[in-house]
Amino acid sequence: MRKQKNFVFFLALIGAVVLLITSVQPPSEANAAKDNLNLKKLEVDEFFTNRDGTFILRDMKKEKTFVYNNERANQRFAPQSTFKVPNSLIGLQVGAVEDEYDIKYWDGVKREIEVWNQDHTLGSAMRNSVVWYYQAMARDIGENRMKEWVQKISYGNQDISGGIDQFWLSSSLKISPIEQADFMESLYKENLPFDKDVMKTVKRMMIQEEEDNYTLYGKTGQGSGIGWYVGFIETDNRAYSFATNIAGTSTDAKNITMDILKKYNLMPEYGQGT
Structure with missing residues (x-):
C-alpha cells in the first residue's frame, strides 16, 4: 500500500515539474534576438560590398540609433519619390485631395512605366509611385502653401525653388538620410x-507588408544614380525607423x-514564402 502511495506521489511530482517547465518556456531565439537587439553591434558591411551607401536604424522606444557610413548619412540628396510621403500629408491637410480614394484622371500621355498610364487614386499613386499624380497634386497645393508646409516640417534644406512640380526630382530640394530617419520617426x-487623421491615412498608404508579428511601412525613390528606401517597422514590442541611401536603384x-x-529577426518571415 505504501509503495502504491509513493508511486502516485511520484507521478504527481513528475506532472508538477512538467507543468512548471512548460509554463516558463523561454522565448524563441528569433524573439529573444529581436527583444535584445543591440544597435551598437549591428554588422551590415556585407550588404554594401563595392557599393557606396548608408543605412540608419533607430529604435524609437529606446531612442538609440545605428548609423552605417556616417559621412553619407549626413550628406543631402534629392528625395525623389520619397517626397510622396510629405506631399501626401500636405495635399490632404490643405484639401488638395479629400482622401486616399481621390481620383485623378490620366491625361492620355504614354509614360515609361505602364501602370502609370491609367487613372489613379492617391493610395494607388503612392503604391505605384505615380509621378504625374503627385505633380498634379503639387500644382493644386500651390507654391505658397507648399513652401509654408515644407518649412513647418523642416524638411531638408526646405528649398522648393526648382519648380512646383519638379523641386523634389533631382532639383532644388535636398535631404540627408539622417533627416529622413528623423522625419519617419516623427510620422x-x-x-x-x-x-x-491625415497622418494615419498616409501611414496606412505606406504599408508594404503586414504579418502577424510585424508591419513594414516604406517608400522608395530613385534618380540621378541614387536609390532610397525609407520608412519604419513595427514588431510585437518594438518600433524602428530606417533610411537607406545608395549609389544605385531604389530596388537595390x-x-x-x-x-x-x-x-x-525584425522580419522573421521575410523570404520564407509567407
Missing part, C-alpha cells in the same frame, strides 16, 4: 504638425534594407 509617433536600396531587417 510614426504622429508628432508632425498635421491632423491626426529596398532589398538591402529588407535583408538587414531579416538578418536581425
Whole structure:
C-alpha cells in the first residue's frame, strides 16, 4: 500500500515539474534576438560590398540609433519619390485631395512605366509611385502653401525653388538620410504638425507588408544614380525607423534594407514564402 502511495506521489511530482517547465518556456531565439537587439553591434558591411551607401536604424522606444557610413548619412540628396510621403500629408491637410480614394484622371500621355498610364487614386499613386499624380497634386497645393508646409516640417534644406512640380526630382530640394530617419520617426509617433487623421491615412498608404508579428511601412525613390528606401517597422514590442541611401536603384536600396531587417529577426518571415 505504501509503495502504491509513493508511486502516485511520484507521478504527481513528475506532472508538477512538467507543468512548471512548460509554463516558463523561454522565448524563441528569433524573439529573444529581436527583444535584445543591440544597435551598437549591428554588422551590415556585407550588404554594401563595392557599393557606396548608408543605412540608419533607430529604435524609437529606446531612442538609440545605428548609423552605417556616417559621412553619407549626413550628406543631402534629392528625395525623389520619397517626397510622396510629405506631399501626401500636405495635399490632404490643405484639401488638395479629400482622401486616399481621390481620383485623378490620366491625361492620355504614354509614360515609361505602364501602370502609370491609367487613372489613379492617391493610395494607388503612392503604391505605384505615380509621378504625374503627385505633380498634379503639387500644382493644386500651390507654391505658397507648399513652401509654408515644407518649412513647418523642416524638411531638408526646405528649398522648393526648382519648380512646383519638379523641386523634389533631382532639383532644388535636398535631404540627408539622417533627416529622413528623423522625419519617419516623427510620422510614426504622429508628432508632425498635421491632423491626426491625415497622418494615419498616409501611414496606412505606406504599408508594404503586414504579418502577424510585424508591419513594414516604406517608400522608395530613385534618380540621378541614387536609390532610397525609407520608412519604419513595427514588431510585437518594438518600433524602428530606417533610411537607406545608395549609389544605385531604389530596388537595390529596398532589398538591402529588407535583408538587414531579416538578418536581425525584425522580419522573421521575410523570404520564407509567407
